[in-house]
Amino acid sequence: MAYCTEDIVSRSQWGAQDPTGKETMKTPVKIVFIHHTAGGRTTSKEKGMEITRGIQGFHKEERKWADIGYNFLVNEGGHVFEGRGWSLVGAHTKGMECSFCCVLYHGETLTSTSQIPRAVKAVLDMIQLGIDTGKISKDYKVYGHRDVGATGCPGKYLYDIIKKWDKYSTEKPSK
Numbered sequence: 001m002a003y004c005t006e007d008i009v010s011r012s013q014w015g016a017q018d019p020t021g022k023e024t025m026k027t028p029v030k031i032v033f034i035h036h037t038a039g040g041r042t043t044s045k046e047k048g049m050e051i052t053r054g055i056q057g058f059h060k061e062e063r064k065w066a067d068i069g070y071n072f073l074v075n076e077g078g079h080v081f082e083g084r085g086w087s088l089v090g091a092h093t094k095g096m097e098c099s100f101c102c103v104l105y106h107g108e109t110l111t112s113t114s115q116i117p118r119a120v121k122a123v124l125d126m127i128q129l130g131i132d133t134g135k136i137s138k139d140y141k142v143y144g145h146r147d148v149g150a151t152g153c154p155g156k157y158l159y160d161i162i163k164k165w166d167k168y169s170t171e172k173p174s175k
């Protein structure tokens with residue numbers, strides 16, 4: 001079953017702080033970036049909301065970003081949490097802001113590629129929802145953050161997972 005918007009935990013549901021700025025993203029986007037974040041591992045929706053609040057606090061207070069950096073976040077239970085959402089530019093991949101981004105909690109601690117099936121399905125369902133609603137181009141390409149920056153993100157096993165996807169691209173992304 002594909003996601004419908006009611007399945008996405010909205011900002012008001014997880015208790016988001018208001019952003020201090022917004023920049024509209026040109027859609028449909030052609031690039032989807034996958035990240036991990038060091039927020040903790042959980043399959044629980046409630047715990048996921050708490051972690052998402054923590055990530056937003058960190059991004060606003062420490063990174064001095066206007067809001068949580070990512071467009072959407074996904075936990076190991078397959079729960080999706082709305083970050084900046086479908087229409088606003090994220091702060092996650094410098095110079096490549098015209099992209100949609102999903103992040104999986106704590107992907108760097110995986111020890112095999114088979115540990116997060118629900119999260120992986122949730123990301124793919126979200127991409128399909130983005131295509132169905134005109135936010136993501138059907139000719140989109142997928143990259144890991146490490147494809148464009150000096151970073152270990154996403155971690156080895158998560159990176160191995162996305163490299164197997166049909167839409168993963170080895171061509172350098174362009175803005």
Ligand SMILES: [Zn+2]
Nearest residue numbers: 035036145153
């Ligand atoms: Zn990243």
